Amino acid sequence: MNLKRLLLCTDMDRTILPNGNQPEHPEARRCFHEFCQQPEVCLVYVTGRHQALVEQAIIDYALPLPDYAITDVGSKIYYYIDDKVQEMSAWEDQISADWCGQSHAQLKRAFRHIRELTLQEEEKQNRFKLSYYLDLDIDKDEIIAQMAAILHDLGVHASLIWSVDEPMHVGLLDVLPQNATKLHGLRFLQQHLEYETKEVVFAGDSGNDLPVLGSGINAVLVANASEEVRALAQKMASDGGHTTALYLARDDTFSLGGNYAAGVLQGIWHFQPEFRTSLTSIGFQHDL
Numbered sequence: 584m585n586l587k588r589l590l591l592c593t594d595m596d597r598t599i600l601p602n603g604n605q606p607e608h609p610e611a612r613r614c615f616h617e618f619c620q621q622p623e624v625c626l627v628y629v630t631g632r633h634q635a636l637v638e639q640a641i642i643d644y645a646l647p648l649p650d651y652a653i654t655d656v657g658s659k660i661y662y663y664i665d666d667k668v669q670e671m672s673a674w675e676d677q678i679s680a681d682w683c684g685q686s687h688a689q690l691k692r693a694f695r696h697i698r699e700l701t702l703q704e705e706e707k708q709n710r711f712k713l714s715y716y717l718d719l720d721i722d723k724d725e726i727i728a729q730m731a732a733i734l735h736d737l738g739v740h741a742s743l744i745w746s747v748d749e750p751m752h753v754g755l756l757d758v759l760p761q762n763a764t765k766l767h768g769l770r771f772l773q774q775h776l777e778y779e780t781k782e783v784v785f786a787g788d789s790g791n792d793l794p795v796l797g798s799g800i801n802a803v804l805v806a807n808a809s810e811e812v813r814a815l816a817q818k819m820a821s822d823g824g825h826t827t828a829l830y831l832a833r834d835d836t837f838s839l840g841g842n843y844a845a846g847v848l849q850g851i852w853h854f855q856p857e858f859r860t861s862l863t864s865i866g867f868q869h870d871l
C-alpha cells in the first residue's frame with residue numbers, strides 16, 4: 584500500500600504568484616499545477632489575501648484550486664468541496680478568545696491617536712484582522728512597541744505581523760489574535776486533517792511567512808525572497824534549532840531555477856524524496 588502523502592501549504596503572492604521583480608521560468612507554474620493534481624497532494628494556500636482575492640489570483644494566474652485556504656494572514660480558514668468554498672467556523676471559535684471580548688471597532692479606536700498608521704481598505708479587515716499601512720521610512724519597531732503596550736493594557740492577546748508589499752512599496756501591519764497567524768492556522772489544519780509533521784511542506788517569501796519558516800515545519804524560502812527575509816529566516820531557524828527544516832531555494836542547480844513555483848517544487852524535491860519520481864515525470868529536473 585502506498586502511504587506517501589503531502590500537505591503542501593504555500594503562500595501566494597511572490598511565492599507561487601510571479602508578481603515580484605524577478606523572472607519566472609515559463610514552465611514553473613505548469614509543473615506546479617500538474618504536481619498538485621496528484622491525489623496524494625493536499626494543497627493549502629496560506630495567504631494575506633482575503634477570499635475574493637484568492638479566487639481572483641486562481642483565475643488570473645491559472646492556479647490549481649486548493650483543498651483549503653488559510654486567508655487574511657491566518658484569521659480565516661476555508662475548505663473547498665465540489666468547487667464550492669465554505670468557511671471553517673471551528674477556527675473562528677478557537678481564535679476568538681484571544682481578543683478578550685474586544686471588538687474590531689474597539690481596537691481600531693484604541694490605535695486612532697497613532698497618526699503614522701493608515702487603515703487598510705474595508706475588504707482587508709475582518710472581525711479578527713485589523714490591518715494598517717505604514718510608510719517604509721517610519722520606524723516600524725517604535726510603532727509596534729506603542730501598539731503592543733496598548734494591547735497589553737487592554738488584556739488582548741495579539742500578534743503584530745509586519746510585512747512589506749514590495750511592488751506597492753508600503754509596509755503592512757496586521758493585528759491578529761495571538762493564535763491566528765499563518766503558523767497557527769497551519770498547525771490547526773495539520774491536526775484537523777491528521778498529518779504528521781514530516782508530511783507537511785510550507786513555502787513562503789516574506790515577513791508574514793517567517794513564523795512558519797522558523798518554526799521547525801519543513802519549509803522552503805523561494806529564491807526571489809529578499810536578502811533581509813533570507814537572513815531573518817535563517818536566524819529564526821538557527822535560534823530555534825531548526826536549521827535542517829529550512830531550505831533556501833537555489834537558482835543554479837535546477838532546470839526551472841528557484842524563483843516562485845519552481846522554488847516551491849525544489850522544496851518538495853528536498854524534503855519529500857518519495858515525490859521525486861513524479862516531479863521528474865512532469866519535467867522538473869535536477870541538473871546535477
Ligand SMILES: [Mg+2]
Nearest residue numbers: 594596597788
Ligand atoms: Mg508572499
